[in-house]
Amino acid sequence: MNAKDALAVVHAARDAQDVVITTMTPARDWMTMPQSSLDMVLVPSAMSHATSMGLGVALAQPDRRVIVCNGDGSMLMNLGSLVSIVSADASNVIVIVFDNGTYEVTGSQPVPGAGATDFAMIARGAGFQTVLDFDSLDAWRDGIADALNKNGPTFAVLHVEPVVGLPGPRSPGPAGDRARRFMAALQR
Amino acid sequence: MFSGDQISGLFEQLGITHVVTVPDSTVGQWQTAIEQRGNTRVVRVCREGEAWQVAAGLMLGGARPIVLIQCTGLFESGDALRNAVHDWKLPIFSMIGYRSYLNQDTLPGDTCLVFTEPVLDAWKIDYKLITSPSQFPTLAEHYETCRAANRAGAILIAEGKA
Numbered sequence: 001m002n003a004k005d006a007l008a009v010v011h012a013a014r015d016a017q018d019v020v021i022t023t024m025t026p027a028r029d030w031m032t033m034p035q036s037s038l039d040m041v042l043v044p045s046a047m048s049h050a051t052s053m054g055l056g057v058a059l060a061q062p063d064r065r066v067i068v069c070n071g072d073g074s075m076l077m078n079l080g081s082l083v084s085i086v087s088a089d090a091s092n093v094i095v096i097v098f099d100n101g102t103y104e105v106t107g108s109q110p111v112p113g114a115g116a117t118d119f120a121m122i123a124r125g126a127g128f129q130t131v132l133d134f135d136s137l138d139a140w141r142d143g144i145a146d147a148l149n150k151n152g153p154t155f156a157v158l159h160v161e162p163v164v165g166l167p168g169p170r171s172p173g174p175a176g177d178r179a180r181r182f183m184a185a186l187q188r
Numbered sequence: 189m190f191s192g193d194q195i196s197g198l199f200e201q202l203g204i205t206h207v208v209t210v211p212d213s214t215v216g217q218w219q220t221a222i223e224q225r226g227n228t229r230v231v232r233v234c235r236e237g238e239a240w241q242v243a244a245g246l247m248l249g250g251a252r253p254i255v256l257i258q259c260t261g262l263f264e265s266g267d268a269l270r271n272a273v274h275d276w277k278l279p280i281f282s283m284i285g286y287r288s289y290l291n292q293d294t295l296p297g298d299t300c301l302v303f304t305e306p307v308l309d310a311w312k313i314d315y316k317l318i319t320s321p322s323q324f325p326t327l328a329e330h331y332e333t334c335r336a337a338n339r340a341g342a343i344l345i346a347e348g349k350a
Binding site: 040183 | 237250251267271276
């Protein structure tokens with residue numbers, strides 16, 4: 001599955017009131033699509049913390065869905081956040097991991113356990129209510145409604161092809177200014 | 189140093205909505221009282237780096253969180269703190285247990301005494317050190333000062349054991 005095509009499925013399916021947090025490769029690709037004031041492009045980031053920031057937003061805004069588009073390398077760095085999400089009973093969190101087996105933004109070095117780590121099993125073990133696993137774009141198109149609407153918290157892993165040679169994401173502007181705009185959008 | 193009732197009452201007074209925490213043997217004793225009072229939600233995370241970013245998300249969402257960790261967790265969480273406080277300009281307030289400050293009976297030569305305050309200085313966090321129960325009013329005063337100035341701040345709570 002092509003990662004950008006898979007991300008476009010998310011873009012098309014998200015509700016106008018949903019928060020979407022992207023980081024690393026998903027952030028780079030998300031910025032090529034039309035933007036919403038409820039998008040949080042987490043660049044710059046403390047690598048791996050999109051899920052943690054998503055948990056915080058979800059607890060503060062329990063009536064919104066918070067969709068976190070994460071990389072596999074980032075997920076590996078913060079696996080404990082999956083347990084924290086479940087522990088907090090954050091049923092409005094949807095974690096989508098784009099699993100390409102590489103640290104793509106640093107030049108496509110393999111992540112530990114590339115091709116062997118079962119993220120879906122890890123999410124089940126953490127206690128996620130709904131866990132989904134997709135190998136093809138067609139299956140993802142058919143399954144995203146489940147990912148967005150089944151009992152959460154929800155975890156979906158998308159097995160995507162690595163892309164070699166593209167640069168990592170660039171910040172779309174001063175983060176402090178974007179934080180203030182995002183906060184204002186969440187209060188509307 | 190302080191009882192759970194004192195701290196939970198303080199959080200209620202300050203309007204703290206969430207305490208994002210990894211416990212130690214001192215600050216962890218406050219959790220029950222905070223939950224029993226019911227005004228402030230305890231959010232348990234697995235590592236301290238998570239705490240700063242969960243607090244960042246809470247603040248973005250309109251809540252008023254505080255991070256409650258030990259100084260060892262401060263050491264673990266530097267990049268998450270840097271990103272939330274300095275990149276995203278989120279004035280997150282924290283309370284940090286200062287291991288071995290009052291005595292080193294448990295860990296003689298504890299290097300927390302060497303690194304805690306320089307690390308807070310390095311991360312440009314405006315902190316106050318609390319070494320006596322008589323300084324309880326400083327907690328609210330420093331919180332309100334930092335909040336009014338829209339800057340991150342911390343209270344270092346002197347502890348005597350690991």
